[in-house]
Amino acid sequence: MPLKIGVVxxxxxxxxxxxxxxDELKRGASVSVERVTVPGLKDLPVASKRLVEERGCALVVAxxxxxxxxxxxxxxxxxxxxxxxxxxxxxTHILEVFIHEDEARDGGELxxxxxxxxxxxxxxxxxxxxxxxxxxxxxGTGQREGFADVGSxxxxx
Amino acid sequence: MPLKIGVVxxxxxxxxxxxxxxDELKRGASVSVERVTVPGLKDLPVASKRLVEERGCALVVAxxxxxxxxxxxxxxxxxxxxxxxxxxxxxTHILEVFIHEDEARDGGELxxxxxxxxxxxxxxxxxxxxxxxxxxxxxGTGQREGFADVGSxxxxx
Amino acid sequence: MPLKIGVVxxxxxxxxxxxxxxDELKRGASVSVERVTVPGLKDLPVASKRLVEERGCALVVAxxxxxxxxxxxxxxxxxxxxxxxxxxxxxTHILEVFIHEDEARDGGELxxxxxxxxxxxxxxxxxxxxxxxxxxxxxGTGQREGFADVGSxxxxx
Amino acid sequence: MPLKIGVVxxxxxxxxxxxxxxDELKRGASVSVERVTVPGLKDLPVASKRLVEERGCALVVAxxxxxxxxxxxxxxxxxxxxxxxxxxxxxTHILEVFIHEDEARDGGELxxxxxxxxxxxxxxxxxxxxxxxxxxxxxGTGQREGFADVGSxxxxx
Amino acid sequence: MPLKIGVVxxxxxxxxxxxxxxDELKRGASVSVERVTVPGLKDLPVASKRLVEERGCALVVAxxxxxxxxxxxxxxxxxxxxxxxxxxxxxTHILEVFIHEDEARDGGELxxxxxxxxxxxxxxxxxxxxxxxxxxxxxGTGQREGFADVGSxxxxx
Numbered sequence: 153m154p155l156k157i158g159v160v161x162x163x164x165x166x167x168x169x170x171x172x173x174x175d176e177l178k179r180g181a182s183v184s185v186e187r188v189t190v191p192g193l194k195d196l197p198v199a200s201k202r203l204v205e206e207r208g209c210a211l212v213v214a215x216x217x218x219x220x221x222x223x224x225x226x227x228x229x230x231x232x233x234x235x236x237x238x239x240x241x242x243x244t245h246i247l248e249v250f251i252h253e254d255e256a257r258d259g260g261e262l263x264x265x266x267x268x269x270x271x272x273x274x275x276x277x278x279x280x281x282x283x284x285x286x287x288x289x290x291x292g293t294g295q296r297e298g299f300a301d302v303g304s305x306x307x308x309x
Numbered sequence: 310m311p312l313k314i315g316v317v318x319x320x321x322x323x324x325x326x327x328x329x330x331x332d333e334l335k336r337g338a339s340v341s342v343e344r345v346t347v348p349g350l351k352d353l354p355v356a357s358k359r360l361v362e363e364r365g366c367a368l369v370v371a372x373x374x375x376x377x378x379x380x381x382x383x384x385x386x387x388x389x390x391x392x393x394x395x396x397x398x399x400x401t402h403i404l405e406v407f408i409h410e411d412e413a414r415d416g417g418e419l420x421x422x423x424x425x426x427x428x429x430x431x432x433x434x435x436x437x438x439x440x441x442x443x444x445x446x447x448x449g450t451g452q453r454e455g456f457a458d459v460g461s462x463x464x465x466x
Numbered sequence: 467m468p469l470k471i472g473v474v475x476x477x478x479x480x481x482x483x484x485x486x487x488x489d490e491l492k493r494g495a496s497v498s499v500e501r502v503t504v505p506g507l508k509d510l511p512v513a514s515k516r517l518v519e520e521r522g523c524a525l526v527v528a529x530x531x532x533x534x535x536x537x538x539x540x541x542x543x544x545x546x547x548x549x550x551x552x553x554x555x556x557x558t559h560i561l562e563v564f565i566h567e568d569e570a571r572d573g574g575e576l577x578x579x580x581x582x583x584x585x586x587x588x589x590x591x592x593x594x595x596x597x598x599x600x601x602x603x604x605x606g607t608g609q610r611e612g613f614a615d616v617g618s619x620x621x622x623x
Numbered sequence: 624m625p626l627k628i629g630v631v632x633x634x635x636x637x638x639x640x641x642x643x644x645x646d647e648l649k650r651g652a653s654v655s656v657e658r659v660t661v662p663g664l665k666d667l668p669v670a671s672k673r674l675v676e677e678r679g680c681a682l683v684v685a686x687x688x689x690x691x692x693x694x695x696x697x698x699x700x701x702x703x704x705x706x707x708x709x710x711x712x713x714x715t716h717i718l719e720v721f722i723h724e725d726e727a728r729d730g731g732e733l734x735x736x737x738x739x740x741x742x743x744x745x746x747x748x749x750x751x752x753x754x755x756x757x758x759x760x761x762x763g764t765g766q767r768e769g770f771a772d773v774g775s776x777x778x779x780x
Numbered sequence: 781m782p783l784k785i786g787v788v789x790x791x792x793x794x795x796x797x798x799x800x801x802x803d804e805l806k807r808g809a810s811v812s813v814e815r816v817t818v819p820g821l822k823d824l825p826v827a828s829k830r831l832v833e834e835r836g837c838a839l840v841v842a843x844x845x846x847x848x849x850x851x852x853x854x855x856x857x858x859x860x861x862x863x864x865x866x867x868x869x870x871x872t873h874i875l876e877v878f879i880h881e882d883e884a885r886d887g888g889e890l891x892x893x894x895x896x897x898x899x900x901x902x903x904x905x906x907x908x909x910x911x912x913x914x915x916x917x918x919x920g921t922g923q924r925e926g927f928a929d930v931g932s933x934x935x936x937x
Contacts, residue, residue, distance in 0.1 A: 161448050166462040168449030188441060189448040191433045194389070194405055198396035205400065223409060226386055229854055232822070234393035236862035239826035240869060241397060243833065248822055252851060260465025267464060276819045284816060291789050291817040292796030305794040307895060308888025318605050323619040325606030345598060346605040348590045351546065351562055355553035362557065380566060383543055391550035398554060417622025424621060475762050480776040482763030502755060503762040505747045508703065508719055512710035519714065537723060540700055548707035555711060574779025581778060632919050637933040639920030659912060660919040662904045665860065665876055669867035676871065694880060697857055705864035712868060731936025738935060 154182045155281055158203030158212035164192040166259070167266040169215035169249065176274035177213075183278065193218065193227050193250075197234035204242045211277050215249040215270055228252075245280060249273045251298070269298035311339045312438055315360030315369035321349040323416070324423040326372035326406065333431035334370075340435065350375065350384050350407075354391035361399045368434050372406040372427055385409075402437060406430045408455070426455035468496045469595055472517030472526035478506040480573070481580040483529035483563065490588035491527075497592065507532065507541050507564075511548035518556045525591050529563040529584055542566075559594060563587045565612070583612035625653045626752055629674030629683035635663040637730070638737040640686035640720065647745035648684075654749065664689065664698050664721075668705035675713045682748050686720040686741055699723075716751060720744045722769070740769035782810045783909055786831030786840035792820040794887070795894040797843035797877065804902035805841075811906065821846065821855050821878075825862035832870045839905050843877040843898055856880075873908060877901045879926070897926035 157177055161170030170187055177183050186207045190199050193216045200212040214235060218228040228250055239246050249270055256262035276297070279286055294302040314334055318327030327344055334340050343364045347356050350373040357369040371392060375385040385407055396403050406427055413419035433454070436443055451459040471491055475484030484501055491497050500521045504513050507530040514526040528549060532542040542564055553560050563584055570576035590611070593600055608616040628648055632641030641658055648654050657678045661670050664687040671683040685706060689699040699721055710717050720741055727733035747768070750757055765773040785805055789798030798815055805811050814835045818827050821844040828840040842863060846856040856878055867874050877898055884890035904925070907914055922930040 163444065163447035163450055163452040165449045166451040166459060167464075168461070170445070170448045187445060189444040190402075190437070191404070191430075191452065191454070194393065195402060197393055198400065198402055201397055202400055225854075226382075226389075229858065230386065230389045230393060232854075232858045233390060233861060234397060236822065236825055236858060237394065237397055237865065240829055240862060240865055243826065243830055245818075245823060245826055247819070258465075259462040263462040263464035266462075273819075280818070287791065287817040288798070288815060290791035291798045292793045293791055294794040295791040295819065297819070302794060304796070305887040305891040305894075307795075307891035308886075320601065320604035320607055320609040322606045323608040323616060324621075325618070327602070327605045344602060346601040347559075347594070348561070348587075348609065348611070351550065352559060354550055355557065355559055358554055359557055383539075383546075387543065387546045387550060390547060391554060394551065394554055415622075416619040420619040420621035423619075477758065477761035477764055477766040479763045480765040480773060481778075482775070484759070484762045501759060503758040504716075504751070505718070505744075505766065505768070508707065509716060511707055512714065512716055515711055516714055540696075540703075544700065544703045544707060547704060548711060551708065551711055572779075573776040577776040577778035580776075634915065634918035634921055634923040636920045637922040637930060638935075639932070641916070641919045658916060660915040661873075661908070662875070662901075662923065662925070665864065666873060668864055669871065669873055672868055673871055697853075698860075701857065701860045701864060704861060705868060708865065708868055729936075730933040734933040734935035737933075 154184045156184045156186060156209050157277055158200065158207065158209035159185055159187045160196055160199045160203060160212060161189055161215040162192050162196065162217070163189060165215070165217035167217065167263050169217070169266055169270045172267045172270040173213050173215060173274045176271040177278065181278045181282065193231040196231055197238045200235065200246045201238040201242060204244045211244060211281055212246045213249060213273055213277050214246050217266065218250050218252045220254045247273050247277055265298045272297040311341045313341045313343060313366050314434055315357065315364065315366035316342055316344045317353055317356045317360060317369065318346055318372040319349050319353065319374070320346060322372070322374035324374065324420050326374070326423060326427045329424045329427040330370050330372060330431045333428040334435065338435045338439065350388040353388055354395045357392065357403045358395040358399060361401045368401060368438055369403040370406060370430055370434050371403050374423065375407050375409045377411045404430050404434055422455045429454040468498045470498045470500060470523050471591055472514065472521065472523035473499055473501045474510055474513045474517060474526060475503055475529040476506050476510065476531070477503060479529070479531035481531065481577050483531070483580060483584045486581045486584040487527050487529060487588045490585040491592065495592045495596065507545040510545055511552045514549065514560045515552040515556060518558045525558060525595055526560040527563060527587055527591050528560050531580065532564050532566040534568045561587050561591055579612045586611040625655045627655045627657060627680050628748055629671065629678065629680035630656055630658045631667055631670045631674060631683060632660055632686040633663050633667065633688070634660060636686070636688035638688065638734050640688070640737060640741045643738045643741040644684050644686060644745045647742040648749065652749045652753065664702040667702055668709045671706065671717045672709040672713060675715045682715060682752055683717040684720060684744055684748050685717050688737065689721050689723040691725045718744050718748055736769045743768040782812045784812045784814060784837050785905055786828065786835065786837035787813055787815045788824055788827045788831060788840060789817055789843040790820050790824065790845070791817060793843070793845035795845065795891050797845070797894060797898045800895045800898040801841050801843060801902045804899040805906065809906045809910065821859040824859055825866045828863065828874045829866040829870060832872045839872060839909055840874040841877060841901055841905050842874050845894065846878050846880045848882045875901050875905055893926045900925040
């Protein structure tokens with residue numbers, strides 16, 4: 153039986169993050185995907201928990217776009233906190249993939265960043281489930297999802 | 310047996326959000342509604358949880374108006390966090406429908422926005438329960454409840 | 467058997483909020499009251515939960531005064547968050563009645579506001595337990611506890 | 624069997640808060656004390672919960688010093704939130720005794736304040752367990768731990 | 781059977797914190813170590829909880845580097861809050877070892893600080909599990925992990 157991974161995204165987002173993640177998950181790995189879409193960020197946590205408990209997912213990728221206003225930032229923090237609780241209640245990783253609208257200079261770059269980040273987190277998902285030793289080899293290497301990696305530092309003192 | 314959806318709103322709000330949501334829920338869909346009203350935002354979470362656990366609702370729409378002062382913003386965040394916990398404890402969606410008084414230019418626009426947002430979230434509730442495929446088709450389409458939708462972005466880089 | 471309502475207040479407060487609430491609860495309604503006093507705001511949540519679970523209260527009114535410093539505001543938020551969790555763990559309403567010292571111009575007005583808010587929330591408590599239909603009639607009517615009500619808005623657009 | 628009270632403090636603190644609390648608890652009351660020390664503020668909550676659940680404490684006094692930097696303030700809020708959750712999970716009071724370094728003008732006053740606050744909270748602990756009626760008599764009297772009490776207000780309007 | 785201690789770190793970090801902690805844990809004490817690496821800060825809590833519940837660790841050291849942007853600070857607070865919850869759910873200490881990029885003047889000092897802090901917390905872990913009396917002797921001594929200790933204060937008033 154292949155690994156089953158959940159993907160949940162939002163109608164609020166201006167980029168189809170869920171489709172990018174599903175496409176990336178299906179490359180290479182023998183993975184079965186369960187996908188749902190919810191209205192916005194705050195609907196992601198319970199949807200993610202249900203993918204684990206009711207549809208048997210071994211890991212969930214939860215994707216959303218965060219607006220630029222203070223109220224949007226608060227929403228992201230509230231959703232993020234609940235994604236943590238959902239993980240602790242299920243002993244299952246739920247990878248939070250949030251793209252903030254103010255991370256990019258314009259809509260075109262935002263869409264590029266969003267798709268790239270979704271795909272890199274999808275690869276993290278597969279790596280975590282299938283190759284934990286590779287994860288340990290990546291420890292401290294300054295990985296970034298979306299923009300370029302920043303690499304390791306060397307101590308000097 | 311028709312779907313049972315809960316609606317909870319507040320006496321603090323300056324618009325009858327609950328009646329707008331109930332009216333919208335009853336259009337079209339064969340839906341049974343359980344409605345309660347509580348004093349303010351912070352009374353919504355436990356009331357929502359009780360609608361699920363004690364009155365059998367398959368989803369709850371929780372509606373409130375948020376005042377303009379910093380203390381009101383904190384109340385909204387506290388209530389929002391607890392609405393998340395209530396969802397995780399019940400594995401049931403509780404749609405948070407908050408209207409901030411400072412989103413509108415004046416009382417007239419605020420009332421218009423509030424009613425429109427309440428109705429759009431009521432439609433989300435029915436859609437989530439009856440047509441999950443339609444939800445996936447809305448992924449990444451930049452939906453907004455209340456003000457106009459903003460649409461999708463195209464990558465450029 | 468009469469309704470049993472819990473009242474918990476603090477030694478930190480500069481107004482005897484608990485006595486005001488108890489006095490108001492005993493007017494009219496046939497209510498039995500359990501009262502405890504704790505040192506400060508952060509001691510209210512567990513005391514409230516114990517009033518529900520160990521002394522059989524059907525609802526609790528938790529009253530406290532919030533100092534004007536940033537550290538006091540954080541305390542209020544922490545206590546408020548825990549009052550939410552206590553409600554969700556017991557499926558019971560705990561009405562949070564906080565008076566912020568900086569809401570009033572001077573000590574005299576603060577004491578007036580505090581007593582009035584305590585009494586109005588006590589009436590909310592009785593109304594919620596004995597007359598849920600009356601609560602629904604108050605939906606969207608702009609009720610405020612302490613200062614004057616602000617009333618409903620009419621849409622214009 | 625005497626009352627058993629837990630005391631937990633930190634190696635981070637610049638004052639031996641635990642010893643002050645233990646000394647005060649042993650004056651007068653017939654109290655048995657369980658004491659542990661942890662590295663910092665964020666280690667207090669689970670240590671407090673274990674004192675209740677694994678060593679039978681009827682109440683815990685959790686003491687810590689909070690540094691002056693923004694990151695220290697966030698640590699205090701995180702620890703404080705978890706101390707609330709620990710209380711709700713055990714139905715047991717855990718008195719939070721935090722001293723912020725920026726509350727005092729210099730190190731000498733800070734040490735004086737810290738010791739005094741620790742001792743006053745230790746007296747609160749005994750009072751709560753042995754004399755709840757005395758606690759109710761203190762309602763609304765403006766008690767402060769450490770600095771001078773501020774007293775009650777009289778309404779004027 | 782030797783003590784089993786968990787170590788979890790991140791690929792986001794620019795220093796291999798996990799290796800530093802493991803190396804320090806293995807000096808002196810007879811300790812068995814379980815190590816995992818996750819993508820970022822928000823993946824630490826559930827990974828830590830699983831090390832306790834699924835792999836039998838008596839304590840976990842959770843290490844991460846925090847970026848300099850506001851969004852990074854929020855991530856740290858969210859992760860920190862969840863590390864608290866994980867501890868309360870398992871009655872097990874999880875030592876949070878976070879290094880903020882803006883604590884150091886440059887990358888070289890950051891790497892030096894990070895390694896030193898990881899090692900000092902590893903020593904705390906062993907001390908807490910094997911020598912609780914030594915922990916009490918350290919109460920109020922102003923210990924700091926990474927930078928120099930600050931020592932005790934003497935009261936003057």
